[in-house]
Amino acid sequence: MTALPPDAPVIEARDLRKEFVVRVRAGRFRRTKRVVGAVDGIDLTVRRGEMIGYIGPNGAGKSTTLKMMTGVLSPSSGEVRVCGLPPVAQRVRLALRIGVVFGQRSQLWWDLPLRDSFDLLRHVYRVPAAEHAARLRRCRAELDLDGFLDIPVRQLSLGQRMRGELTAALLHGPEVLFLDEPTIGLDLVSRQAVRAFLAELGATGDTTLVLTTHDLADIERLCRRLVVIDHGRVVHDGSIEALHARYGSRRRVVADLEEPLAEPPVLPGAPLLRVEADGRRLVFACESATASEVVAGLARLVALRDIAIEEPDIEDVVARLYRAPAPTPAPTPAPAGDVAQGCSITSTAKVPGASAS
Amino acid sequence: MGSVTATVAPPIGRNIIPWFRTFAAITGSGFRRYSTYRQATVAGAFTNTVFGFLRCYVLLAVAAGAGGVAAGYSPAQLATFVWVGQGLLAVVLLWRWTDLADRIRTGEVASDLLRPVHPVVSYLATDLGRAGYALLTRFLPPVLTGLLFFDLVLPSRWQTVPLFVLSVGLAVVICFGCRFLVNATAYWLYDARGAMILWTLSSGVLAGLYFPLRFLPDWAAVPLWLATPFPSLLQTPLDVLVERDGAGIQAGMVGVQVLWAGLILLACRRVQRRAERKLVVQGG
Amino acid sequence: MAEWAHGRSRLPAYLALLRGQARSQASYRTSFVVDLVSNVGATVLDVLTVLVLFRVTRELGGFDRTEAMVMVGLSSAAFATADLAVGNVDGLRQYVRTGLFDAVLVRPLGALPQLLLMDLPLRKTSRAVFGIGVLVVALATAELSWTPARVALAVLTPLAGVVFFGAIFVATASLSFWWIDSGEVGAAFTYGGRDFTTYPMTVYSGWFRAVFAYGMGFGFVAYYPALALLGRADPLGLPQWVGWVAPAVALPVAAVAATVWRLGVRHYRSTGS
Numbered sequence: 001m002t003a004l005p006p007d008a009p010v011i012e013a014r015d016l017r018k019e020f021v022v023r024v025r026a027g028r029f030r031r032t033k034r035v036v037g038a039v040d041g042i043d044l045t046v047r048r049g050e051m052i053g054y055i056g057p058n059g060a061g062k063s064t065t066l067k068m069m070t071g072v073l074s075p076s077s078g079e080v081r082v083c084g085l086p087p088v089a090q091r092v093r094l095a096l097r098i099g100v101v102f103g104q105r106s107q108l109w110w111d112l113p114l115r116d117s118f119d120l121l122r123h124v125y126r127v128p129a130a131e132h133a134a135r136l137r138r139c140r141a142e143l144d145l146d147g148f149l150d151i152p153v154r155q156l157s158l159g160q161r162m163r164g165e166l167t168a169a170l171l172h173g174p175e176v177l178f179l180d181e182p183t184i185g186l187d188l189v190s191r192q193a194v195r196a197f198l199a200e201l202g203a204t205g206d207t208t209l210v211l212t213t214h215d216l217a218d219i220e221r222l223c224r225r226l227v228v229i230d231h232g233r234v235v236h237d238g239s240i241e242a243l244h245a246r247y248g249s250r251r252r253v254v255a256d257l258e259e260p261l262a263e264p265p266v267l268p269g270a271p272l273l274r275v276e277a278d279g280r281r282l283v284f285a286c287e288s289a290t291a292s293e294v295v296a297g298l299a300r301l302v303a304l305r306d307i308a309i310e311e312p313d314i315e316d317v318v319a320r321l322y323r324a325p326a327p328t329p330a331p332t333p334a335p336a337g338d339v340a341q342g343c344s345i346t347s348t349a350k351v352p353g354a355s356a357s
Numbered sequence: 358m359g360s361v362t363a364t365v366a367p368p369i370g371r372n373i374i375p376w377f378r379t380f381a382a383i384t385g386s387g388f389r390r391y392s393t394y395r396q397a398t399v400a401g402a403f404t405n406t407v408f409g410f411l412r413c414y415v416l417l418a419v420a421a422g423a424g425g426v427a428a429g430y431s432p433a434q435l436a437t438f439v440w441v442g443q444g445l446l447a448v449v450l451l452w453r454w455t456d457l458a459d460r461i462r463t464g465e466v467a468s469d470l471l472r473p474v475h476p477v478v479s480y481l482a483t484d485l486g487r488a489g490y491a492l493l494t495r496f497l498p499p500v501l502t503g504l505l506f507f508d509l510v511l512p513s514r515w516q517t518v519p520l521f522v523l524s525v526g527l528a529v530v531i532c533f534g535c536r537f538l539v540n541a542t543a544y545w546l547y548d549a550r551g552a553m554i555l556w557t558l559s560s561g562v563l564a565g566l567y568f569p570l571r572f573l574p575d576w577a578a579v580p581l582w583l584a585t586p587f588p589s590l591l592q593t594p595l596d597v598l599v600e601r602d603g604a605g606i607q608a609g610m611v612g613v614q615v616l617w618a619g620l621i622l623l624a625c626r627r628v629q630r631r632a633e634r635k636l637v638v639q640g641g
Numbered sequence: 642m643a644e645w646a647h648g649r650s651r652l653p654a655y656l657a658l659l660r661g662q663a664r665s666q667a668s669y670r671t672s673f674v675v676d677l678v679s680n681v682g683a684t685v686l687d688v689l690t691v692l693v694l695f696r697v698t699r700e701l702g703g704f705d706r707t708e709a710m711v712m713v714g715l716s717s718a719a720f721a722t723a724d725l726a727v728g729n730v731d732g733l734r735q736y737v738r739t740g741l742f743d744a745v746l747v748r749p750l751g752a753l754p755q756l757l758l759m760d761l762p763l764r765k766t767s768r769a770v771f772g773i774g775v776l777v778v779a780l781a782t783a784e785l786s787w788t789p790a791r792v793a794l795a796v797l798t799p800l801a802g803v804v805f806f807g808a809i810f811v812a813t814a815s816l817s818f819w820w821i822d823s824g825e826v827g828a829a830f831t832y833g834g835r836d837f838t839t840y841p842m843t844v845y846s847g848w849f850r851a852v853f854a855y856g857m858g859f860g861f862v863a864y865y866p867a868l869a870l871l872g873r874a875d876p877l878g879l880p881q882w883v884g885w886v887a888p889a890v891a892l893p894v895a896a897v898a899a900t901v902w903r904l905g906v907r908h909y910r911s912t913g914s
Contacts, residue, residue: 020912072746074910088910095749105744111665123657125749126650152668396822407829410849411836415694415701418844422698551675558682567690572697 008084010176010208011046011069016078018064018232038064040232041078048175049205051198053223054212057322061232062212066178069210070100083175096125099169099177106153106161107168113150114164118171125172132171139167142197159190166194170201177201179211183218195221216318228321235321244312247320251286252310253294258303265301270294379474380482387486401447402498409443409499413507416568428571433510434599438569440503442595445525447495448488449532449590451560456480457540458549470633477537477625484533510599517600520611524594527614532590534621535560541625544632565592571601582613586621589614654750658758666763676764684717684771691839702843703876707783709841711870714776715863716838719802721765721772727807729760731827734817742909752906753811773799783871791870794885798866801887802838805862808891808898809834815898818905830857838863843876858890 018039023031039061046052056062067073068080071087071094080087085094100107108117122132140146143163148156153164162182169177182198183191199222202209213219219226219240226243228236236243244250252273260279264272269289275282284294291309298304391398416435420427427435457480460466469476503509512518539556543549561567564587570578582588593610596602602610691713695706704712733756736742745755780795813827820826837845837853842864845853854860861883868875869884 067743070747072743072910074907076911091746092749092751095747098747100744100747102740102743102747105739105741107744107748109661109665111668112661116661116664120657120661124654126654394822396820397824400822400824400826404825404829404833407833408836410845411833414845414849415836415840418702418840419694419698422700422702427697551679554675554679558679558686562686562690567686568693572693574696 007047009045010048010050011044011080011082011210013042013044013065013069013080014078016042016044016065016068016080017076018061018068018073019076037232039068039075042229042232042234044227044234044237046208046210048208049202050225051202051209051223052211053219053226054210054229055214055216055219055226055318056212056229060229062229063180065229066102066180066210066212070098070178071095096172097175099172099174101162101165101169101177101179101182106165108153108161108164110154111152113152114145114156114167115149117153117164117168121168121171127172131173135171135173136167139170142200143167143193157187157190159186159193162186162190162194163197166197170207174207176208176210179209179213181213182211183213183215191215191217198222228318230322243317247317250312251291252312253284253286253291253298254308254310255282255284255298255302255304256280256306257282258305261302265298267294267297270297380478383474383479383482384486384489387483388490389486390483391487391490398494402495405443405446405495405499406502409440409503410506412443412567413439413503417507428569429601430569430571430599431510433508434601435569436503436507437509437599438595440499440507440509441598442566442591443499443503444496445528445591445594446566448491448525449528450484450487450491450536451532451564451566451590452557454484454536455540455549455553457537458543458553461540461543461549467636470636475626475629477622477629480537481530481533481622485529488529512598512600514600514604514607516604517598517607520607521594521598524597524611524614527611527618528590528594530618531586531614531621534618534625535586535590537625538621538628541628541632544628544635560587560590563587564590565595569595571596582610586617589617651750655754655758658750658755659761662759662761663763676762677767680765680768681771684721684768684775687717687835687839688713688775702841704841704843707779708867708871708873710775710779711783711867712841712863713839714772714779715798715802715867716835717772718769718776718799719772719862720806720835720838721769722799723803723806723810725762725765725769726803727757727810728765728831729762730756730810730814731831732756732760733814734821734823737817737909738821753902780870785870786872794866794869798863798887801891802862804895805858805887805891806831806834808895809857812894812898812901815901815905818909834859834862858894861887861890 016039017037020036020038021033022036024034038059042061042065054062054065064073068075069082069087071091074088082094083097085097087094107121108114109120112120118132118136121127122129140149143166145163145167148160151160153161156164166182179198183194186194195218198209198211201207202222209222211218211222224239226236226238226240227234228243236246238246253270256277257280261282262279264275264279264282266272267284267289269287270284270293271287273283273285282298284298286294289297295307295309298307413436416427416439417432420430420432420435425432430438457466460469469479472479474482512521535556539552540549542552546552563570563581563585570581570588570592573581582592593614597607597610600607691709692706694701695709699705701709730753733742736745736756742752745752745759748755776799785791809830810827813830816823816827834853834857837859842850842854842860854864865875865879865884866887867884869881874881875883
């Protein structure tokens with residue numbers, strides 16, 4: 001295996017493009033060809049151990065990019081290297097070093113129990129028995145596979161199957177794990193199990209993780225770095241905080257009052273967004289004021305029953321991004337150090353004991 | 358074609374006109390659905406045509422080897438038999454129909470019960486639409502190719518063409534019924550693959566696709582004709598068209614088809630009723 | 642092809658795929674039995690059809706039944722074996738349509754061997770055995786005057802036929818890289834080719850015979866070798882040694898098929914689906 005220098009990028013894409021020729025019906029029998037740019041000049045550098053959330057609306061080019069990185073599709077132009085290898089030309093060598101979970105395209109043997117699939121994959125990927133056993137042991141414990149290891153894959157629930165797929169993609173110890181919609185269609189419990197497992201995996205820093213998703217909770221839980229793609233271009237590349245800062249999304253303070261107020265209080269730097277529950281609940285946006293200033297200000301003015309601080313809602317931001325008419329050129333990709341902090345963001349954080357009477 | 362089947366479909370009596378409209382609408386949707394598979398249609402017509410050449414040459418060689426007439430067929434009759442048969446193959450659709458079995462497997466079949474139309478009627482109407490589309494697109498290419506490259510016979514009796522049309526309509530209904538029954542085994546078996554393979558295997562040879570059934574000795578051909586629906590699928594309409602027999606037998610063979618069409622549709626209804634009971638009682 | 646380069650070190654991996662396939666199929670016990678029976682049935686019917694034709698006529702294209710059966714035997718032994726080994730490649734269409742081919746491409750093995758081994762229809766073994774049986778019986782009843790050269794020809798021809806039919810299977814299946822709805826077109830050349838080679842070539846005529854027999858090479862799979870085995874002159878006028886060219890035809894056809902396959906994979910990569 002060609003060892004990369006430790007700081008070399010694991011994935012590097014330069015002006016990556018993919019055009020498809022589609023035939024459009026023009027009239028009853030005539031068809032005209034049209035060239036559609038699915039990926040329209042993507043630059044991306046991913047370093048070892050990063051966890052990248054790759055998001056965008058349907059048809060934005062997420063899966064196409066992933067397929068070019070895994071050697072399934074060849075780019076129309078531009079360059080891409082994964083683990084230092086050109087994916088299409090070195091497909092087989094690359095396949096030994098990456099793991100892929102493509103939503104509905106199973107790596108497992110449909111009619112066989114998971115245990116058999118895992119055993120077969122050991123030979124397919126030529127993994128030494130001891131290594132294989134160690135990894136499988138870990139996955140069994142962390143993904144809780146033991147209950148269904150001996151059931152044919154076709155009889156597994158989607159959540160169980162996805163946990164199987166994840167294991168299958170990891171048994172050969174890949175340097176990069178590509179996940180295309182790993183949580184799509186999963187029930188809440190499975191989704192959380194998958195997320196927790198991936199978070200754990202990313203925390204070790206050995207495996208680089210690239211995942212596309214529609215579920216922004218995946219991103220909030222897992223990814224420090226977010227790449228937003230729209231119309232085949234990168235429209236944001238950086239931390240979630242940077243995204244909020246850039247698109248002016250703000251924390252909100254939600255105050256539940258003891259008594260409804262006729263006249264809501266005015267706080268400097270924190271405009272009132274809405275009044276709910278017949279005037280018993282007020283929602284303020286933290287514009288120039290910090291959340292604690294708002295809470296302190298409120299506590300002085302009114303009798304509070306409870307108070308909550310809501311983190312900015314990433315879905316709103318992203319929805320706003322997608323609606324933006326023309327994709328703006330991406331800001332400079334955030335270097336890894338810049339986005340290392342601020343990983344776990346919970347969507348609501350109750351402030352305990354904030355009731356004053 | 359609709360009128361043919363209206364006589365054998367379950368009687369609805371009082372509301373015959375709205376019923377007929379519903380039937381026609383479903384038939385139309387079947388026609389439209391299959392007209393979207395344009396490329397598959399081209400591919401299928403091409404393949405049927407290639408096999409037309411292969412089978413036609415072989416049967417002509419058989420006739421030549423037998424001194425001109427083989428089992429009562431002249432060379433032109435054999436060529437007509439082959440080429441029209443290649444065209445009819447897609448109209449009656451011997452193979453590749455798994456709609457019902459697929460819906461049973463996925464459980465979507467339950468939603469068939471929610472519709473106000475009897476499932477057998479609904480599937481039949483769709484199939485007639487499909488057959489109508491195949492008649493336009495899959496029947497003509499092989500027949501025209503045959504006309505272009507070989508001597509074919511034209512009917513000489515006045516009743517042959519109407520009898521042929523009736524016979525083809527009945528063949529479509531009988532074939533639909535057989536496919537429905539084969540697919541319906543999926544209600545009871547883990548998958549209908551086994552039944553489907555056996556059907557594919559036997560239907561081709563027993564319907565007269567590979568060779569006219571008259572090539573068989575009488576002790577095999579006659580019971581086959583009367584006791585199984587297979588010859589009614591292809592051999593009968595083709596024998597009717599090439600006027601292999603006298604006018605009496607020609608009409609009699611269509612009569613056998615009428616009986617088989619009635620029997621098969623009754624069987625479909627029965628099987629469907631049992632399947633519904635199973636669905637309702639056991640929940641699938 | 643770079644993918645084939647380290648073929649030997651990958652042998653265990655391919656064997657693993659084969660094991661998986663065997664285990665998968667064994668998990669459907671009832672269907673397995675039905676498949677087994679019906680697969681022999683298919684070849685039985687092919688042979689039966691020929692016998693029925695010879696009920697009506699004493700000779701077909703200038704050949705009697707025992708002579709024609711040699712062609713039937715050569716054709717069905719080669720076709721059934723090729724169908725067993727490579728025939729399932731026609732499942733490629735489903736892989737391309739559903740995108741499952743992506744999953745094939747992310748594995749560290751050659752795409753074609755994977756495709757063949759993952760679906761290897763072991764149930765068709767019975768068919769291949771039966772096809773070879775037909776050949777053996779046909780050769781035994783034809784009362785040939787055996788020479789060492791003819792023995793070699795009787796062994797070599799079916800092997801070349803397997804390669805030839807296998808190439809036809811791969812080439813026609815590759816069509817679906819460009820044309821997903823190619824549907825049954827492949828069958829016109831695979832099963833159609835089988836039908837063509839089953840009968841003496843003299844029954845066909847004109848451009849149709851020229852295209853199938855010489856243009857695509859089907860004439861050299863069974864008809865000419867059978868003439869050489871039977872020691873009969875070609876009514877169509879080619880010399881006797883043509884009966885020996887089956888391998889020389891099969892190898893270039895296989896090379897063409899491999900090229901078509903490679904171009905197809907490249908096309909798949911450039912269009913996606």
